[in-house]
Amino acid sequence: MSRTRILYVEDNAANLALVRKVLEHGGRYEVVGVGSGEDGLVAARRDAPALALVDLDLPGMDGFEFARQMQADPVLSRIPMIAISASVMKHEREQALSAGCSRFVEKPFDIAELRAIVEQTLQRQS
Numbered sequence: 001m002s003r004t005r006i007l008y009v010e011d012n013a014a015n016l017a018l019v020r021k022v023l024e025h026g027g028r029y030e031v032v033g034v035g036s037g038e039d040g041l042v043a044a045r046r047d048a049p050a051l052a053l054v055d056l057d058l059p060g061m062d063g064f065e066f067a068r069q070m071q072a073d074p075v076l077s078r079i080p081m082i083a084i085s086a087s088v089m090k091h092e093r094e095q096a097l098s099a100g101c102s103r104f105v106e107k108p109f110d111i112a113e114l115r116a117i118v119e120q121t122l123q124r125q126s
Contacts, residue, residue: 007079008032008033010055011035019053044070051081053118054084064095067099070100071099071100080125082103085105086106086107
């Protein structure tokens with residue numbers, strides 16, 4: 001059984017490790033982590049994931065710009081995105097959604113809720 005590839009754009013190694021552990025548990029998903037929006041675009045173009053998780057507060061290209069560039073690309077725009085952020089400001093949530101993210105998950109997140117949101121988002125794509 002091949003695992004579903006999920007791209008996680010996150011510059012914090014501890015957050016990346018946690019999400020990788022949470023989503024790879026059970027063997028259904030493979031989480032590919034990159035530390036910047038620029039690297040996220042390269043990774044998505046090289047081997048398109050089924051889903052992209054994106055932190056909004058990134059060095060260089062932030063998560064909003066990453067999402068906008070994903071949406072502007074005819075191939076990458078089909079990949080659903082979920083914003084994961086510690087920022088709970090209403091305008092940032094709205095900005096993430098308008099940039100192309102389908103959902104917004106607050107850090108710290110509930111493990112079961114994150115798994116459910118990932119599954120729901122992937123089911124909508126299939």
